[in-house]
Amino acid sequence: MKVEKKKLPDEIPTSSMADIAFLLIIYFMITTTFSARRGLDFSLPKEEKNPPPVIEKEESIHIQIKPDGSFLVDQKPMDLNDIWDYIKPKLERNPKKPIIINPDPEAPYGKMVEVFDYLRNLQKKYANTYPWINKMVITIPTRREIEAFWS
Amino acid sequence: MRKKIKALEHKAVIPTASMADIAFLLIIFFMLTITFEVDKTQVALPKAAIRKEVPKKAAYISITKEGVVRVSGGDEISTVVPLETVSSFALEVTSIDPNKEFVLKADKEVPYRLVDEVIDALKQAQVKVVYLLSEAKPVEEQ
Numbered sequence: 001m002k003v004e005k006k007k008l009p010d011e012i013p014t015s016s017m018a019d020i021a022f023l024l025i026i027y028f029m030i031t032t033t034f035s036a037r038r039g040l041d042f043s044l045p046k047e048e049k050n051p052p053p054v055i056e057k058e059e060s061i062h063i064q065i066k067p068d069g070s071f072l073v074d075q076k077p078m079d080l081n082d083i084w085d086y087i088k089p090k091l092e093r094n095p096k097k098p099i100i101i102n103p104d105p106e107a108p109y110g111k112m113v114e115v116f117d118y119l120r121n122l123q124k125k126y127a128n129t130y131p132w133i134n135k136m137v138i139t140i141p142t143r144r145e146i147e148a149f150w151s
Numbered sequence: 152m153r154k155k156i157k158a159l160e161h162k163a164v165i166p167t168a169s170m171a172d173i174a175f176l177l178i179i180f181f182m183l184t185i186t187f188e189v190d191k192t193q194v195a196l197p198k199a200a201i202r203k204e205v206p207k208k209a210a211y212i213s214i215t216k217e218g219v220v221r222v223s224g225g226d227e228i229s230t231v232v233p234l235e236t237v238s239s240f241a242l243e244v245t246s247i248d249p250n251k252e253f254v255l256k257a258d259k260e261v262p263y264r265l266v267d268e269v270i271d272a273l274k275q276a277q278v279k280v281v282y283l284l285s286e287a288k289p290v291e292e293q
Contacts, residue, residue: 018167021174028181038202039254039282044274065263103263109214110259112266113197113283120201142271143264 040117045139061087065103069111080118095132101140116140190229190256192221197259199285206252209282210244212237213256214265225251234265238272245276256284 063083064072071078073086090097099119103112119138126133141149192213211223222240223229232240244251253273257266273281 014171015167018170018174021171021178024178025174025181028178028185032181032185037205038287039205039284040199040201041203042281042283044270044278044281103267105262105264105267107263108259109257109261109263109266110197112263113199113259113285116283117199117201117285117288124201140270142274143267144271 060098060100061090063101063115065107065111067104067106069108084122095135096137098137098139189223189225190221194256194258196284196286198288200288202285202287205254205282209252209254211254211256212269214258214261216258216260218265234268237269238275241273241276241278245278250279252280252282253278254282254284
């Protein structure tokens with residue numbers, strides 16, 4: 001008796017390939033952690049051998065941050081959004097008048113970023129209306145520098 | 152005698168042959184665009200409106216709410232170090248690449264004195280730019 005040969009399909013089974021690939025995609029998507037990749041850029045002044053020009057407190061706009069997170073601008077308590085009205089006439093007269101941010105050692109870091117960001121945002125917002133604002137100088141001296149120059 | 156016309160039979164099949172190709176293309180896209188986080192410290196970042204893209208190979212310094220400081224040169228996973236050694240770490244990094252950017256990833260509740268010491272260390276190491284890592288501020292608050 002002639003045995004009939006069973007015919008095998010000459011194809012590679014690829015139907016499950018999509019399932020495997022989609023499972024891999026889901027795995028990658030779940031394990032991906034979205035990382036913060038953006039931040040405020042802050043240029044540090046060069047540490048020079050000869051001392052930098054001494055700025056008198058009176059010649060600058062002095063923003064202090066108290067430990068509770070409130071602000072003192074030139075010793076006057078102020079809300080963050082009122083700072084612009086205060087500094088605008090001063091900067092109009094002298095755009096290079098330095099703005100010094102001086103947070104208390106116990107003040108939260110977030111408040112320093114808030115003020116710095118606020119000032120930088122003013123620069124961006126009013127760049128066309130008030131061209132002098134591009135000359136605005138914002139400095140955040142460290143404790144060591146403050147002690148060296150102002151004590 | 153009328154001939155019975157046989158209806159043309161269509162097999163009910165959805166063509167799935169190209170599905171795998173699409174899926175693999177997606178995988179390749181994900182694999183190419185993925186950026187591995189250098190520093191995995193969980194911190195509540197401060198919010199800011201002005202935000203610039205941090206360079207990929209930047210060195211990281213992170214400070215948690217509890218005051219734990221971690222550093223990473225940009226390629227390796229970050230390690231916990233005492234605050235005093237940040238300046239030697241920064242010097243080490245800038246001696247290899249003087250234009251290296253630094254990223255400060257600090258919790259918004261961190262007392263400023265810790266940040267102050269880190270910035271002071273970076274200034275002494277002649278670092279040029281520091282990025283203060285932040286989250287996006289909602290538009291209505293700006």
